[in-house]
Amino acid sequence: MRGGREHAWKRAALLLAAGAAAAGGCAWAVQGKLTTAWYEVPLPAGLEGLDGVKIAQISDVHSADLERPLGAALAAAAPDLIVMTGDLVNREDRELSRALSLARMAAETAPAFFAPGNHEGDNPCWPELRDRLEEAGVQVLEDRAVLWSLRGEGVNLMGLWDVTHDPLGWAHAQAALPERVRALRREGALNVLLSHRPSLLEEYGAGGADVVFCGHAHGGQVRLPLAGPVFAPDEGLFPKHTAGVYQAGETRMVVSRGLGNGTPYPRLWNGPELVVVTMKRAGT
Ligand SMILES: [Fe+2]
Structure with missing residues (x-):
């Protein structure tokens, strides 16, 4: 017994x-806790005055309720500029106030710039969202560039409309991409490109961008311990460009794992992240 x-x-x-x-x-x-990923990217010759400039990247929020932790992370990072690389909302969202409140908070923290993602492109509310982002103090870069003066140097912030919304299709959009970047580029400035998709590194490099900020891949959605990222749109299984800094020629591409989730599948071993890039003069 x-x-x-x-x-x-x-x-x-x-x-x-x-x-x-x-x-x-x-x-x-x-792992729902927001973390900050810090990277360093070298400055082109002649722009040493921008040594130490910090650029924070907000990507793929997908209307997530993250304003408070993101605000704290941004305050701690104290960036000089904020770039927002699309999918702030989901394609089916019609209530925009949460996303706009987050965007307003970002614009009150530092000069903020936004390029749309595929979800904005698919959302019929995009014209309203674009106007309200501008009212909130965020400069929307829809196939346009803004020259920003910082420490006596020029920072040329270029933003692209997502390639899937080219009426002539993906292949045409991919072939035309380097020229679209060249048309926005400005000689003598730091050429910063905001473009949602990270699968087009070679095209961004051919266009002459110095540093490109992308999202879209959501870190591979699931990041298996040891095996790494599992899936990303455009690149499929075991994708190459999901998080970190990649290089083509002199171009560096920074990819954020993003903050939210636009899919019904959970993010596993892949918590939300704020990215902060510090621009460094060569040899430091
Ligand atoms: Fe996304």
Whole structure:
């Protein structure tokens, strides 16, 4: 009788331990806490006055309720500029106030610039969102550039409309992309490109951008421990460009894992992130 009770206790303890491990594993996988990823990108020659300038990147919010932690992370990072690289809302969203409140907070933190993602392109409310972003103090870069003066140097902020909305199709959009970038580029300035998709690194490089900020890949949605990112639109399984800094020629492309989620699938081992890039003079 005593042996039977001991056995039951042991089984209950084992089940409890297994349950705790499973709950812990789930919590570890989901990782909802916002973190800040810091990168350094070298400055082109002649722009040493911008040494130490910090550019924060907000991407793929997808209307998530993140204004408070994001505001705290931005305040701690104290950026000189903020770039927003699309998918602030979901394609089906018609209520824009949460996204606009977050955008207003960003614009009150530092000069803020926005290029649309594929979700803005698919959302019939985009013209309203674009106007209200401008009212909130965010400069919307829809195939246009703004020359910003910082520490006596020029920072040319260029933004592209998402390539999938080219009426002539993806192949045409891809072939035309370098010329679209060249048309916005400005000699003698730091040429910063905001473009949603990270799968077009070679085209951004051919266009002569110095640093490109992209999102869209959501870090691969699931980032398996050891195996890495699992899937991204455009690049499919085990994608190459999901998080970090990539290079083509002299062009650096910074990819954010983003903050929210526009899909029904959970982000696993892939918590939301704010990206902050520090521009560094060569040799430092
Ligand atoms: Fe997205």
